[in-house]
Amino acid sequence: MNVSLFRIIRTVECGPEKEAVKEFLRFIGGMVSDHPALERDGNVKREIEGNTEEAVDFFFLDEQNEGWESEPIVKEKTSAGPGRVFWVNVKKFRQEKEGQPEKDRTPAGYPLLINAIIDAVWPEKDAQENTKGKNAELKKVADVFFSENLFGFFQCKRSFRIINMVEVYGPRFQFGEEKRRIDVSDPGSLTTKYIENMLEHFGAAYEKLCDIKASIGAPGVYACYAKVNIARKIREVCSQLEGASEKMFQHVEKAETLLSELDDLYSRDKGYMGTLFLAAAVCKSDSALYLTSANYFRLLLDLIKGHSGAFYAFAYYEYGRQLERVFRDWDAAILFYRKAASLNPLNYQAIFKLGCYEAHKGRYQEAVECFQDLHNMIVDTYAQSGRTDGSCKYLSLKTIQYLYKTDIWLWILNRELGYNISAEADRERALFDAGQYKKNECIHEIYGENSDAWKKLQEYHEQSLPVWIMKAVVD
Numbered sequence: 001m002n003v004s005l006f007r008i009i010r011t012v013e014c015g016p017e018k019e020a021v022k023e024f025l026r027f028i029g030g031m032v033s034d035h036p037a038l039e040r041d042g043n044v045k046r047e048i049e050g051n052t053e054e055a056v057d058f059f060f061l062d063e064q065n066e067g068w069e070s071e072p073i074v075k076e077k078t079s080a081g082p083g084r085v086f087w088v089n090v091k092k093f094r095q096e097k098e099g100q101p102e103k104d105r106t107p108a109g110y111p112l113l114i115n116a117i118i119d120a121v122w123p124e125k126d127a128q129e130n131t132k133g134k135n136a137e138l139k140k141v142a143d144v145f146f147s148e149n150l151f152g153f154f155q156c157k158r159s160f161r162i163i164n165m166v167e168v169y170g171p172r173f174q175f176g177e178e179k180r181r182i183d184v185s186d187p188g189s190l191t192t193k194y195i196e197n198m199l200e201h202f203g204a205a206y207e208k209l210c211d212i213k214a215s216i217g218a219p220g221v222y223a224c225y226a227k228v229n230i231a232r233k234i235r236e237v238c239s240q241l242e243g244a245s246e247k248m249f250q251h252v253e254k255a256e257t258l259l260s261e262l263d264d265l266y267s268r269d270k271g272y273m274g275t276l277f278l279a280a281a282v283c284k285s286d287s288a289l290y291l292t293s294a295n296y297f298r299l300l301l302d303l304i305k306g307h308s309g310a311f312y313a314f315a316y317y318e319y320g321r322q323l324e325r326v327f328r329d330w331d332a333a334i335l336f337y338r339k340a341a342s343l344n345p346l347n348y349q350a351i352f353k354l355g356c357y358e359a360h361k362g363r364y365q366e367a368v369e370c371f372q373d374l375h376n377m378i379v380d381t382y383a384q385s386g387r388t389d390g391s392c393k394y395l396s397l398k399t400i401q402y403l404y405k406t407d408i409w410l411w412i413l414n415r416e417l418g419y420n421i422s423a424e425a426d427r428e429r430a431l432f433d434a435g436q437y438k439k440n441e442c443i444h445e446i447y448g449e450n451s452d453a454w455k456k457l458q459e460y461h462e463q464s465l466p467v468w469i470m471k472a473v474v475d
Contacts, residue, residue: 002134002221003056003121004272005311009035010060012384014090015394016445017060020110021117023151028141029225029274033311033344036382053082055309056121062090069095073116086120088113107151107447107454114142134220140212141226148205150230152457153198155397155443157233160240162401162466167408167473182465185243194460195241196248202234203251221272224265228258229278235285255286276300277318294322313344320353330360348378348402355409368413375406375429392433393441404433404470427474434470438462 006025008018015036022032033055059077073093077085093116097109122134145151163180184192209227212219219227231253238244238252262279265272276296283293297319304312320336323329334357340350351374358367382399383392392400407430414423440461447454461467 002269002272004030004274005033005055005309006030007033007035007055007057007309007311008060009057011062012036012382012394014060014062015382015396016442017088017090017093017113019396019442020107020151020446021058021113023154024114024142024145026274027145027150027154027226027229028138028222029229029272029278031273031277031311031314033309033313035310035346054307055083055311057083057085058088058117059085060088060090062094072120073113074120076120084121086117088117107146107149107451110151110446111142111146114145115139118142134222137212137220137223141209141223144205144208144226148201148208149453150201150205152443152447152453153201154233156194156198156457156461156464157237158398159401159461159464159466160237163469165405167405181240181242183242184245184248187245190460190463191465194456194464195237196245197456199234199237199248199251202230202237206230206234206251221265221269221275224261225272225274225278228261228265228282231258232278232282232285235282239285255282255289258282259289271303273300273303273315276303277315280318280322290326294319294326297322308343310344310347313340313347313350316340316343317347317350317353320350324353330357333357346377346381348374348382348399351377352402352406355406359409359413364413364416368410368417371406371410371413375403375410378403378406392436392439393445395436396442397437397440400433400437404430404437407433408473431471431474434467434474437470438467 008022010018018034018036022034025032058074069092071089071092073089073096075087075089077087093109093113097112118135118138122138124135160182163182182191182195184195186192206227209223209230212223212227231251234251235253235255238249241248259279259282262275262282266275266279269275276299280293280296280300283289283296297315300315301319304315316336317340320333320340322333323336324333334354337350337353337357340347341354344350351370355367355370355374358364358370378395378399383395392403395403407426411423411426411430414420414426438461440458444454444458447457
């Protein structure tokens, strides 16, 4: 069985470790549900008892309990439920990564953590299932993930969409503007050089993933998924560029070729849900196949029908986006956003859409209440101590982005309603959010102060159009 569903149950302070593990698991096709703000007593027992045989649970704990030094980084625990539960000893991981030579710390020793998870979930020898091949395969994929610095590039790539957010561009409450792209026509600009470097590493990763077959035999689901996934990301990056050189397109694969590979992957394991989601994403990277993506989403929804885990919320949210953006059917989309929010009350993306829907319908007061609840949820649940000490160091860039979008909406709506004092407070919060996004503290924590990869990433990040435009809108 190829494991595809994961829950990460953690303390807020384990945000950096969560982000690195989540990025890797999604790279190989895992659907990951993040449960922050774990209390250190009753909630641990409750969550373990509520686990499901469909998913693997990871508990990220950073307490200094007696004997923690002798515990492995990842250890399987027995539970009252039917599923598999692993405790991740974050305290031990942080100690061991600090002891590594500086040259090996890119990003900051995190291969230790990923390899420990691979050894625990997919051991070399398993009495019940032959996981030896999966163990070797996943370690090869992990080596590519870190050697090509995919974590950092994925984080930067995710910020590209900011330049086309309604909250930073376009008429109030409307889309109505042509899609903007990132200008890479100047070969000497920092942006051009960084994105060229990104695509070079993506291309190298694609070639290495193609070569896994030669090193371990026939690749399994995880390696095949990762190969198509990186090819899809190359297509997405290139579609967002203006004035790109021929060199940037050298590793672009045809969408039809990738879909053919995914069809083969689906025939091998129809239960691996990431395959259908990736097929939909590949379709959306080709204007001629854009509407076809809905077919894969429907197959995915059929596959998860009757299941109620929080990790399924993402599928309903994504299909809602399809209905909203492709078919312009807000009323149908909102049903799926509500379903996603009911499955996972911490799914801030779905809750954000509920606020947008109220604004779209002209119910500004209801929209304000929804966005204010969302702001409080992100600050109280995802940030906690990170927010109260004047930083967002435990928040991912994506979470800060949604906090920013939420505060922008509150600013606009409160102005519309004539609540000028509240609107000014919202504007100040949005300005703070933009500053925290630029500081990029969570990713800094992952790489460490002396990492060359961090310095190059942050140099581009601070001066990039997506980061600049966030502050410019508020100013």
